[in-house]
Amino acid sequence: MSRRSLLRGAALGAGAVTLPALLAACGSGPGGDGNTVTMGSNASDDVPRKALQDVLDAFEKKSGKTVEVNTVDHNTFQENINRYLQGRPDDVFTWFAGYRMQFFAERGLLAEISDLWKGFDGFSDALKDQSTGADGKQYFVPMYYYPWAVFYRKSVFEQGGYEIPETFDQYTALARQMQKDGLVPFAFGDKDGWPAMGTFDYLNMRANGYDFHKSLMAGEESWTDPRVREVFDLWRGLMPYHDEGANGRTWQEAAQSLALKKTGMGVFGLPLPGQQFSEADREDLDFFPFPEITPEHGRDAVEAPIDGYLMSSKAKNEEAARELLKYLATPAAEETYLKSDPNNVAVHSGADTSSYGPLQKKAAELVSGAKQISQFLDRDTRPDFASTVMIKAFQDFIDDPDDIDGLLSGIEAQKKTIFTEGQE
Template sequence: MSSKATGPIVGVGDSGPSRRAVLKGFGAGAAGIAAAPLLAACTGGSKPSSGNSGSASKSVTVGSGSSDAVPKRAYQAVLDAFKAKSGDTVKVNTVPHNDFQNNINSYLNGSPDDAFTWFAGYRARYYATKGLVAPIDDVWEKIGGNFSDALAKASTGDDGKKYFVPNYNYPWGFFYRKSLWNSKGYQVPATFDALKSLCAQMQKDGLTPIAFADKDGWPAMGTFDYINMRTNGYQFHVDLCAHKESWDQQKVKDVFDNWKALLPYQDKAALGATWQEAATTLARKKSGMYLLGSFVTQQFTDKTVLDDIDFFPFPSMAVEGTDAIEAPIDGLMLSKKGGSNQAAKDLLAYLGTGAGQDVYASIDTSNLQTAKDADTSKFTPLNKKCADAIAHAKYISQFFDRDALPTMANNVMLPALQGFLKDGSIDTKQLEAQAKTLYQA
């Protein structure tokens, strides 16, 4: 059954730009990548201060790739609250999400805003290494107590300095409608074999067992990450992402062999659909479950539908049970220029407090605040279940296009996975040859 939306759906949000997309043109010198144009909407920030607090700028600009309706409103609420608290002038330049990520290299090398929305992990460390973002150790001196050691590590560059302030994170897992499952007598699968049996039953019941969409290329990476971690363990997964392990080995072949068992149950129209369109099939009870990040709930604007959504982690397979979870971290960074703007630093410090993150969470309930002093009293049962899954995970992965060299993710894995989805074939020798070239460069 196609996951294409065929008309307006009551209670399901508009599609709009992709929630996330793989970075293109990441880093100078990547072979075959054309120079991306500058982000038209982000054409500079406030005038840098001289560095002493008495003459610090009282204005700050923010470049944002949070262009989908819900996160856009949530970030605007944070900026409005910061403005009211500090008296500083704040201007946000919002760019379509894909465009923002695809052009980030040119953006940071051009005339960036003072602060910008970005991601933890490799994608933060990369630009720190290039000297295109500003260290914020002075900000972390104020907010460090609000974050776990894992979050602090994810915000640290290769030089040991802090460069990133986490705002929220969100787990990936299977989302489903409780009322549909109750009516059919479905049970949450604890093992991969149970998952396959459940899929077979859903198919007999006339459902598309697993809603799936990969038009934008990145969603399939989440499935790869989970099957790799469940088949070979977390450490092998991150080592493979870092090319400390070869792609041309049986362990990698095993991942795709295991995935093949799910292909008959995934939406056949996945390559032509966006994640938002696939979400509509879940809302309409046309699909049984959906493997995606918790941001999928942004699409369910009808409270009846939203309250009916439940979640379970990817079931166990060969190793480590469900100890590893995919839970990417999003937040803010400063451009190199923004590092001399005290108002920009004050904004990041505000986002590093529970008060700042609570403002964001009051609008975007699909994500989980990261600050220890954030208010969780209004968490829905779904929020609590997602937070519990992260809290009890022994290992947290970011996402393939955040844990791996981005040119590997975009230039190699994206087309390779789309080809796999099309015909079930994968050339691990070619993956290894391309990885060797990219990582050596």
């Protein structure tokens, strides 16, 4: 399904608690007084955490309500979201658009907000589609998006005389030259399990196209298909140019290696390197689209996840939660957020983009010019399949990229079980 118009309007225009603490805290705040709303947040890194707090401070000042935030390590929150929602969730929580939202809506774990959407403006039809469940009702309030691309330092490319690759062959040749020059070509860290998904998504969309990728994510294609094997063959050819020990390295460490000029480039989402570069070095950070593999598919698809907010079906203070969601859907909320976190792009067409830096402007142009938009593997497929099968599969591949057939047979067997029998 093409989402050519996705976000076009927007383009124009410290310490986290552990899961047990989260489960104990969720819903345990003052309930029923009408003035307090609780929020579960995965914004555990310093930059997004401050940005969100700035938005909530503005809401509190405007509304007279109080927002109690339960911040949880991003990875922990993501891996345990199902248990969280079936336990004692907060009134409102941070999450993702598209399939990952629809999955929980179908299970009755989210509160419908279709009536609020009738009063929203500034969101494109494509954004509304990404906020809509399989039942045609709205559940999600989008806040911002960010593209995945290949990031690099301008000064490193200038010093090495490197040119931006447009094709996969040029991409591989560039990696080979960087290695000859004594530079690790690709920054790479997959300790958290999900960062490698970005590389897979682009390899698959470039080699086989967006439609095949979406069908594969939906469980409609076989992982033993020769087209999928080709993707892993291409990836295996790149592995010698990746930073070694990726399964023991976080994405933060990988992005820092780029900032420290220890690596030449890396496939990241914009906030990842953006949060690791100092203000002084930020002007040196740049990116280019993942290169073309086949002319048929070119560079049509762009990975651009949308983040935002949902209300739990178990919300204790529904009225206050709905008031908060209405505020989060305003241009003012997005503008406040992006002042502290310039690593994302606003989705509301009415948001002021005059203060955008070069990376934000380039990100908006990249996404608005895309023919198709993907949401990232762990958002475009079932959450249980992503977390229990694909995280381990990619880490196994990183450890041993030669046993592709065995790897894909294992993925396919587990996929059949999950997509035909698993309902959670």
